[in-house]
Amino acid sequence: MKVIFFTMILLPLLTSCNAGQKGTTNRIQVTPSEIARSPQGGAYIIDLTRDGRIYEVSPDIDYRRVKVRTSKTETPLSDVVARLQITGTKFVVGSANDLSLTNFDFPPGSGSGGGVSEMKCNGLICGCNSGTDCKDMKKKFPNQKFYCGYTPSDAKNTTDYGRTPGTYGCITEQPQ
Numbered sequence: 132m133k134v135i136f137f138t139m140i141l142l143p144l145l146t147s148c149n150a151g152q153k154g155t156t157n158r159i160q161v162t163p164s165e166i167a168r169s170p171q172g173g174a175y176i177i178d179l180t181r182d183g184r185i186y187e188v189s190p191d192i193d194y195r196r197v198k199v200r201t202s203k204t205e206t207p208l209s210d211v212v213a214r215l216q217i218t219g220t221k222f223v224v225g226s227a228n229d230l231s232l233t234n235f236d237f238p239p240g241s242g243s244g245g246g247v248s249e250m251k252c253n254g255l256i257c258g259c260n261s262g263t264d265c266k267d268m269k270k271k272f273p274n275q276k277f278y279c280g281y282t283p284s285d286a287k288n289t290t291d292y293g294r295t296p297g298t299y300g301c302i303t304e305q306p307q
Contacts, residue, residue, distance in 0.1 A: 222280025
């Protein structure tokens with residue numbers, strides 16, 4: 132009788148309460164020690180198919196041992212960071228919705244403005260340098276995954292898509 136009560140009454144209530152909790156994110160650290168816990172020869176998976184997760188990627192990881200899973204594909208992180216020029220720097224990755232809850236992880240007191248900088252695209256890559264501009268980029272590409280962090284000071288050609296070397300901002304790829 133208790134099992135029937137739990138299954139028919141309490142379980143639906145608990146499920147509906149959990150489903151209503153929007154706006155929370157789980158921060159997941161991607162560090163060398165976390166990657167080392169992956170099965171031998173296996174890759175650590177940054178799973179972007181699940182909402183509510185922001186991955187904080189350490190700058191000192193082996194990008195070749197990590198894969199980024201989206202609804203369309205699974206790509207080695209080494210390919211992603213090379214294409215987006217974010218190697219050797221800490222960055223966060225997640226959905227536009229999840230990252231917007233944290234103002235795209237802009238450092239306190241920076242990146243809140245807008246007006247001067249704006250979202251820019253060059254080919255498939257788009258970038259933004261302020262919380263306001265990144266929110267605009269989220270509106271334009273609501274289902275894309277964003278990579279946010281400091282652009283390395285030696286990055287090349289990043290100004291073509293709105294990123295200044297040595298500054299904080301976000302980048303994404305335009306849908307194809």
